[in-house]
Amino acid sequence: MSAEAQVGIAVFAVGAASLLFRLVPLLFAPRLPDRAAQQATWAGLAVLAGVTVRSVLNHHDQALVTGSVNLAPLVAAFAVGMGLSLAYRGRSVLVCVAVGIAGYVGISTVLLAL
């Protein structure tokens, strides 16, 4: 099978499955118990927490690799932690993200200068 056809099939299949994931619970919303919906919400937030942690731990920055020591995840953890601590205090999304990015750039710059 050609590479072009494989892309088309994959996009169609994942798209169809994604649409079903979205549609079925909402179409049957009147029959879904409140308890199940609440637990589904916890699952959704848990997934987003997992996405955040995975991104930090799998973060790669060649400039922060010295020998066998990879400082990129550590720097990413500090930077994301700064942003999340502001979010916990009620700051806006833009401020938190800007502080996180500034923190990453600042810490990276200091480490590279050492």
Next chain:
Amino acid sequence: MTTSSTPSGVLTAGDEQLVRNSHHHLRAGATAMLPIMAAYVPFALLVGAAVADSSNPAAAWLATWAIYGGAAHLAVLDVLAQGSGWLTAVAVGVLVNARLVAYAAGMAPGWRSAPLRQRAGAAVMLTDAPWTLARARVDGHRSYYFGAASALFLGWPVLVSLGVLVGGWFSAAPVVGLLPALTLGVVVTSQLQERPVVAAAVSAAVTAALTAGLSAGISLLLCAAVGVTSGVVAEWFR
């Protein structure tokens, strides 16, 4: 929102107020989505670069709406680019997007009384950011959700298209890779106010750390399972 009308077809004052409120919530949702979309720009450029490098850019671009999930979209194109075949790509994409079931089920109570057409429209545009934003909204949450979801549904393909043109050099900056996670993490953190939610998030974070080496789909499914279990246990002790 349902309205009545006088025999002449003119809306009553009360109905006009309902319509104004609905428009207000729509605008509020769209406005709330703007900073999140700004944070999504680098990730969209990354996806656009992957679309441009695909062996079928047209189909890869259509995934912007068909799959409508940046992480799944990128994962599918990456797997295909590595030559692993469509079956593996489909498995990865489906696993990454499986979380959508949780989002849709979580929305269900607030949408029970909505017409079928509205529920279908809400479902088509469902993804992480509008779900998380609307979750915290009490007043006019459906209109608010539609405002936020529509803004992203229209804006995301535009950003990805921009990425097709210029994404290659921009996405090379390492800090760009942190933006989507930082954005979503910030939105989730702002909702950590109930013990079961905190328990779910913290336990999922630990699970993600322990399964960081596994594929995204499997790791995130484990996070969901552990998160729900922790939430249930935390609620017993509330």
